[in-house]
Amino acid sequence: MKTSIATVSISGDLIEKLTAISNAGFDGIEIFEQDIITFDGSPRQVGELAKEFGLSIDLFQPVRDFEGMPEGLRQKAFDRVERKFDLLQELGTDLLLISSSSNPKALGGVDRLAADFAELGELAANRDVRIGYEARSWGTYVSSHLDAWEVVRRADHPNVGIILDSFHTLAAGHDVDSIRRIPGDKVFHVQLSDAPNIEMDLEYLSRHFRSMPGEGDLDIVSFLDAVMDTGYNGPLSLEILNDQFRGGNPRIIANDGQRSLIASMDALRRRGRELTVDLPDMPAPVALQGVEFVEFAADEAEAKVLGGMLKTLGFAHAGQHISKNVNLYRQGDINIVINTEQEGYAYSAYVTHGTCVCDVGLLVDDAQAAKTRSNALGANLFSQRRGAGELDIPAVRGVGGSVLHLLDHGAELGKVWEAEFTQLDADTKGAGLTRIDHLAESMKHEELLTWTLFYSTIFDLDRTPITDVADPGGVVHSRALQSSDGAFRLTMNGVDTHRTFAGRFLADSFGSSVQHVAFGTDDIFATAQALADNGFEALPIFENYYADLDARGVLDDATMDRLKQFNIMYDEDDQGGYFQMYSKPYGNGFFFEIVQRTGKYGGYGAPNAPYRTAALKRLARDISIPTM
Numbered sequence: 130m131k132t133s134i135a136t137v138s139i140s141g142d143l144i145e146k147l148t149a150i151s152n153a154g155f156d157g158i159e160i161f162e163q164d165i166i167t168f169d170g171s172p173r174q175v176g177e178l179a180k181e182f183g184l185s186i187d188l189f190q191p192v193r194d195f196e197g198m199p200e201g202l203r204q205k206a207f208d209r210v211e212r213k214f215d216l217l218q219e220l221g222t223d224l225l226l227i228s229s230s231s232n233p234k235a236l237g238g239v240d241r242l243a244a245d246f247a248e249l250g251e252l253a254a255n256r257d258v259r260i261g262y263e264a265r266s267w268g269t270y271v272s273s274h275l276d277a278w279e280v281v282r283r284a285d286h287p288n289v290g291i292i293l294d295s296f297h298t299l300a301a302g303h304d305v306d307s308i309r310r311i312p313g314d315k316v317f318h319v320q321l322s323d324a325p326n327i328e329m330d331l332e333y334l335s336r337h338f339r340s341m342p343g344e345g346d347l348d349i350v351s352f353l354d355a356v357m358d359t360g361y362n363g364p365l366s367l368e369i370l371n372d373q374f375r376g377g378n379p380r381i382i383a384n385d386g387q388r389s390l391i392a393s394m395d396a397l398r399r400r401g402r403e404l405t406v407d408l409p410d411m412p413a414p415v416a417l418q419g420v421e422f423v424e425f426a427a428d429e430a431e432a433k434v435l436g437g438m439l440k441t442l443g444f445a446h447a448g449q450h451i452s453k454n455v456n457l458y459r460q461g462d463i464n465i466v467i468n469t470e471q472e473g474y475a476y477s478a479y480v481t482h483g484t485c486v487c488d489v490g491l492l493v494d495d496a497q498a499a500k501t502r503s504n505a506l507g508a509n510l511f512s513q514r515r516g517a518g519e520l521d522i523p524a525v526r527g528v529g530g531s532v533l534h535l536l537d538h539g540a541e542l543g544k545v546w547e548a549e550f551t552q553l554d555a556d557t558k559g560a561g562l563t564r565i566d567h568l569a570e571s572m573k574h575e576e577l578l579t580w581t582l583f584y585s586t587i588f589d590l591d592r593t594p595i596t597d598v599a600d601p602g603g604v605v606h607s608r609a610l611q612s613s614d615g616a617f618r619l620t621m622n623g624v625d626t627h628r629t630f631a632g633r634f635l636a637d638s639f640g641s642s643v644q645h646v647a648f649g650t651d652d653i654f655a656t657a658q659a660l661a662d663n664g665f666e667a668l669p670i671f672e673n674y675y676a677d678l679d680a681r682g683v684l685d686d687a688t689m690d691r692l693k694q695f696n697i698m699y700d701e702d703d704q705g706g707y708f709q710m711y712s713k714p715y716g717n718g719f720f721f722e723i724v725q726r727t728g729k730y731g732g733y734g735a736p737n738a739p740y741r742t743a744a745l746k747r748l749a750r751d752i753s754i755p756t757m
């Protein structure tokens with residue numbers, strides 16, 4: 130089983146595309162006619178070029194609107210396709226994709242369409258080429274794989290088969306089980322793409338918003354599982370029409386494609402499928418138990434400001450690193466580390482971004498297994514010279530070049546705090562913060578799918594659909610990744626402009642990633658009181674917000690008064706409630722959040738996000754933000 134990708138999925142000219150596709154490890158390509166038309170050389174030279182890159186040309190596409198044409202136009206359609214047979218032979222490939230017609234002049238009738246394909250099959254046989262018929266989900270008469278299969282079945286010609294495309298099957302809501310009825314030797318090719326679950330014209334969705342398997346909301350693995358039952362053993366090919374990818378970095382998009390295919394095949398294998406494919410052995414998607422630590426890079430002066438702020442949040446200065454200028458702050462199960470080294474990774478992160486979260490420690494069952502899976506999926510491993518007494522903690526590169534350390538409760542890594550830090554006596558009684566509820570990362574919008582894929586292929590995470598959150602300066606595209614038990618939660622915000630609060634943070638910090646850290650408490654009012662006593666300054670929320678919340682009539686007057694008093698926001702779903710308050714922004718727009726979940730509330734207060742953002746922006750306008 131080979132991996133393939135349509136040239137339309139990658140930006141650049143043909144050479145740039147082939148370079149990226151070949152370097153990413155694909156075996157073959159589907160070549161799009163546009164890439165031949167715009168190439169300075171003959172189709173034969175295109176074929177030779179692909180060979181030089183070690184890539185087979187698995188098919189040529191697209192031919193549209195061939196079948197069902199009335200007399201007078203029918204011959205023209207056949208002549209047009211015959212010309213493409215010449216092209217196929219020059220390219221050195223034998224498979225032509227014909228997608229189902231949406232031509233208003235075309236006629237229907239399964240037998241008419243089958244007769245067209247039987248006749249074309251004869252012509253194809255004479256030229257030693259094959260025809261693959263694909264149902265486009267908006268085709269006039271043929272809009273599902275079952276329609277296309279009926280045409281192919283009745284055409285009954287060895288040179289005519291079906292092409293399955295996950296988009297057309299899944300986005301249109303067709304059932305995948307029926308694929309199992311198609312004999313594998315009649316499936317000539319399989320195309321894969323994911324898509325977001327949004328109500329939209331299918332043709333528009335298909336041509337602008339497809340994504341790599343694992344980036345959207347479609348169940349690609351079930352589709353593949355059904356395909357495998359046919360006995361199909363040809364290439365798995367990505368056909369991704371996506372506006373962002375068209376303008377994206379060819380290397381990153383091609384690498385994402387490989388990662389998505391490897392993860393999809395691994396998921397199939399975990400369903401007990403025997404795959405004839407050179408797939409690296411790898412552990413299962415890694416279960417996340419939570420965030421073990423968050424590390425900031427800072428200089429000495431800013432470390433004092435940050436440390437002071439952590440004190441007002443109720444953190445104790447709990448430890449000093451045995452050999453480095455690194456301090457540990459603790460409360461409940463939360464570990465915050467401030468690194469003021471003058472060399473090494475944290476220092477370079479500080480020089481690049483200013484005070485920032487440079488490193489996040491993730492708690493997993495087995496850190497070595499997590500590293501092995503990350504590596505098999507093409508993540509960049511991270512390491513740097515260790516100081517005396519420092520443990521060898523597996524790590525990978527994450528968003529914005531940041532680092533993710535992988536920790537577990539095993540014999541060695543489970544003792545990292547005792548091994549690397551001298552323990553100091555707790556100097557505060559705390560404010561009731563118990564754990565890290567979630568992290569929020571900001572990134573360019575065009576990176577949102579890449580990082581979705583990174584996290585959701587390595588780790589065992591559910592992903593919410595992408596929602597758009599209004600900011601006074603633009604739209605933020607937001608989604609959450611979370612473990613099914615909620616132990617690990619991450620929100621990702623993709624921004625297009627620096628006029629949004631998240632966009633400004635990204636621009637001013639030169640691509641730093643973590644913009645806020647949310648701490649959980651079991652009693653938001655007790656925590657809010659303790660913080661107020663410590664001199665913590667909460668983000669002031671608009672008076673009118675409370676008028677609106679009150680009008681909804683979900684909270685009693687006494688609770689409303691306390692929300693207002695402490696600048697706490699509130700949201701609820703049918704599972705429970707969510708209280709949230711914020712610190713003022715620091716540095717380039719970083720902030721802390723404090724939340725309490727009641728019942729089984731599963732969200733992140735999205736309805737409040739526009740008001741929180743406006744409140745942060747108001748403050749950023751009104752005062753000069755203290756540097757962190």
Ligand SMILES: O=C(O)c1ccc(O)c(O)c1
Pocket residue numbers: 190191193226228263265294320335336368
């Ligand atoms: O949008 C289209 O016309 C089109 C063409 C060829 C394909 O393989 C496809 O899935 C869609």
Ligand SMILES: [Mg+2]
Pocket residue numbers: 263294320368
């Ligand atoms: Mg297709």
